[in-house]
């Protein structure tokens with residue numbers, strides 16, 4: 001009998017959580033055309049992550065696999081998300097990060113294009129800023145970084161590392177691509193993702209109204 005280097009019971013729990021949440025996000029139209037990827041920390045060396053190219057609205061246990069924090073598949077013939085390194089870099093750096101969610105909603109994609117030149121979007125004077133962990137005091141603004149898109153994920157990951165060095169963030173946009181958001185667990189990552197989505201929608205509407 002082969003011994004797995006991770007806890008299969010924990011994998012089952014995480015897979016169920018990823019599948020249920022991803023189905024809801026797909027129903028909102030945030031994962032079009034097999035885009036988006038999702039992961040959860042299993043332990044201090046492994047994460048459960050979506051298999052590359054799968055329809056995120058129809059995931060089953062067979063669409064969730066294990067990678068180590070170098071992004072390498074563990075005990076599986078499957079190919080992990082093309083963007084695995086953007087997940088594992090967060091688990092490697094921050095022991096408190098337990099879940100990473102990446103979506104391609106219309107608002108996220110449009111906002112990334114409109115603010116890609118500026119390199120960030122500022123959320124100012126929104127009560128919903130308090131949805132982000134650590135920002136429930138008197139803070140009235142926050143900046144969401146917008147990175148240039150890059151097909152070479154190690155290069156993108158290096159740029160994200162620079163952002164992470166610069167200060168505490170709970171997500172970033174990639175120009176013409178989508179949003180990464182994370183948190184201590186699925187519930188917190190989901191809250192952050194929904195707050196980003198709502199605030200981006202507000203900014204897009206405000207631009208229309210002010211035109």
Ligand SMILES: CSCCC(=O)C(=O)COP(=O)(O)O
Nearest residue numbers: 035036037052053054081082
């Ligand atoms: C068809 S979407 C292009 C790739 C992408 O941006 C994405 O989020 C999905 O990639 P994955 O390999 O995780 O399926």
Ligand SMILES: [Zn+2]
Nearest residue numbers: 035036177178
């Ligand atoms: Zn993507």
